[in-house]
Each structure stands twice: as structure tokens, then as C-alpha cells.
Amino acid sequence: MPPVAMQSLAQILTDHADAVRSAWITAVADELRGRTSRGELEREQADIFDALVEGLQRGGERIGDEPFDQLRGILSDVSSARARLGFTPRETAVGVFALKEGLYGLSAQGVTTDVTPLLRLVDELGLFTFESFAAAREAIIVEQSEQLLELSTPVVKIWEGVVAVPLVGTLDSARTQVVMETLLNTLVETGSAHAIIDITGVPAVDTQVAQHLLKTVVAARLMGAECTISGIRPQIAQTIVALGIEFGDIRTRATLADALVDALRSDRRTAATVLA
Structure with a gap:
């Protein structure tokens, strides 16, 4: 028209x-x-x-x-x-x-x-x-x-120099990226030297999930923090062995409490070495 x-x-x-x-x-x-x-x-x-x-x-x-x-x-x-x-x-x-x-x-x-x-x-x-x-x-x-991803991947300071990421649910690529970013930011903000990635709430660990965990550990190490993966239940341990997944020199512990004790002992050994 x-x-x-x-x-x-x-x-x-x-x-x-x-x-x-x-x-x-x-x-x-x-x-x-x-x-x-x-x-x-x-x-x-x-x-x-x-x-x-x-x-x-x-x-x-x-x-x-x-x-x-x-x-x-x-x-x-x-x-x-x-x-x-x-x-x-x-x-x-x-x-x-x-x-x-x-x-x-x-x-x-x-x-x-x-x-x-x-x-x-x-x-x-x-x-x-x-x-x-x-x-x-x-x-x-x-x-x-x-927002839900950020809420489902909190990084908490559980001791001076020690932070933890309690993971619950499936760990996919998108969530891994959020975990990395949140963990690295928290390491910088708190000056922590130890990070614990707790997978007690992760229902299953396959090759893909293992790769995601390894990426997160490597990213934290690049920031100067030592990482421990906790929450390795018997079923998950058997699955990891059956799949031939190698965690290399990454420390693993059965529970979050064990990982925290290990981090604190490591901190004391580091302090003693420095003082000596």
C-alpha cells in the first residue's frame, strides 16, 4: 500500500x-x-x-x-x-x-x-x-x-589456607568450567595453598568425569595450590580401576575429613621445612 x-x-x-x-x-x-x-x-x-x-x-x-x-x-x-x-x-x-x-x-x-x-x-x-x-x-x-550452576558449585573455606569444593550431581563440561572459575577466584581471594575437591555427592565417575576433575586439579596447580580429591567410595574406586583411569600423582582420600587432615599435616611439614 x-x-x-x-x-x-x-x-x-x-x-x-x-x-x-x-x-x-x-x-x-x-x-x-x-x-x-x-x-x-x-x-x-x-x-x-x-x-x-x-x-x-x-x-x-x-x-x-x-x-x-x-x-x-x-x-x-x-x-x-x-x-x-x-x-x-x-x-x-x-x-x-x-x-x-x-x-x-x-x-x-x-x-x-x-x-x-x-x-x-x-x-x-x-x-x-x-x-x-x-x-x-x-x-x-x-x-x-x-545461577543454579554457581549455587551448585560452592567453594568454602574450611580452614586457614584450605578451601573445599563439595560436588553434588553430574559433572559436565559447563559445570566444570564454573568449578574452575569459582575455585581459582577463591584461591586468589583467600591465598589458600590447598584445595579439596570432594566428590562424595557425585553418583558415578566415568572417563569423562575423570577428565573434568583432572582439568580442575591442573588449573588449581597452575595457581600454586595442591589439590586432593576426596569422597572416593569403594564403588567409585572399583569403577576407576576397571576403566583404567589414572590420576597420576594427584592425592586421593576416602573422605573429606581425611583430606582435611592430610592438608593440615602437609601445611605443618611445609612450615617446618621453611623454618629449618
Whole structure:
């Protein structure tokens, strides 16, 4: 549709703004059933409506056109806010699709201009809103997953110069990276010379898990800290032997307590050597 025609549709929306917006907000409020206040809906609606009219006046025809840059930004912000507040995709998209309720009523007000291009544009706006919501929710899931990884891999100072990483659950590549970063940062912050990696809560140790543990130990050693792997239960010991996994000169202990005692003894021997 030529820009002049789109500007004509913008004028129709401006002339019948009250009726269009009234039908629009009523449809949205009925769908959301009080999940957000009417005042908040009116503010969002006013921003979307004004940006839509401005884009039409500037000759915009499709949602991707430059005149609708501001409108896309508003819809993205609304979608992200809805995603963080736990709204469903339907509840988010209806905020745009319900604009059709206002457009359908234009003929009853004596408007004879074909508003089909506007209806198509609303469909595009609704789809853009849905896609923005999906992208925002995916980003939230990734962010929450990273936070859970950090929470599930704490590094605690259990004695002066000794820190421990109690691992629970499966140890994969992503989690290993978090363990490394957290452990190395803690070694620097505390100045600890000993690190204990406790795998009591790791259900099974295979070749891949062993490789992840070795990488973590090597990273800690590069920072000048000696590492001990504790929590080697009989079943895990048998599995390690059966798989032919070699821990080399890495110290291993059956329990976290044994590893702590070993670290403290090593610390005293080091101190005695220095003093001698």
C-alpha cells in the first residue's frame, strides 16, 4: 500500500482513537483477568498506539520498516517484562492481537476505508511480540541455569589456607568450567595453598568425569595450590580401576575429613621445612 494510504489509516486511527482503544483495552483486561492493573495496561497501550500511528504517518507498512523502530522497541520491552513476571505467551501476545477488536468496530462508526492492511500489520505485531517473548524467556532460562550452576558449585573455606569444593550431581563440561572459575577466584581471594575437591555427592565417575576433575586439579596447580580429591567410595574406586583411569600423582582420600587432615599435616611439614 502506498505511503499516502498508510497515512490515511493513521488519520483514521487518530480520529477514532477513543473507540478503538476502549474496545482494545476491554478485550485485553478480560483476557488477563486482573493480572496487571488497568492503569498499567492503559500506559502500555498508549505507548504502542502512539508509536503505531507515528510509524503509519511516516509511511511504514511492515513491522520491519524503519518507521516502526520505536514500536518494535516498545513491544520488545513489554515482552521482556511479561516474561520476567511469569506471563504466558498467549497473555503477552493478546495485548497486541486484541487491537483488532477496536478495528472491527470502525465500520459501525461509518468508516468505509478498507482497514485490511492494518489488520495484517497487527498480525505482524502480534507475531513479533510472541517472538520477542520467546527470546526473552530463553534468556531468562539461560541466566537462571547459570545461577543454579554457581549455587551448585560452592567453594568454602574450611580452614586457614584450605578451601573445599563439595560436588553434588553430574559433572559436565559447563559445570566444570564454573568449578574452575569459582575455585581459582577463591584461591586468589583467600591465598589458600590447598584445595579439596570432594566428590562424595557425585553418583558415578566415568572417563569423562575423570577428565573434568583432572582439568580442575591442573588449573588449581597452575595457581600454586595442591589439590586432593576426596569422597572416593569403594564403588567409585572399583569403577576407576576397571576403566583404567589414572590420576597420576594427584592425592586421593576416602573422605573429606581425611583430606582435611592430610592438608593440615602437609601445611605443618611445609612450615617446618621453611623454618629449618
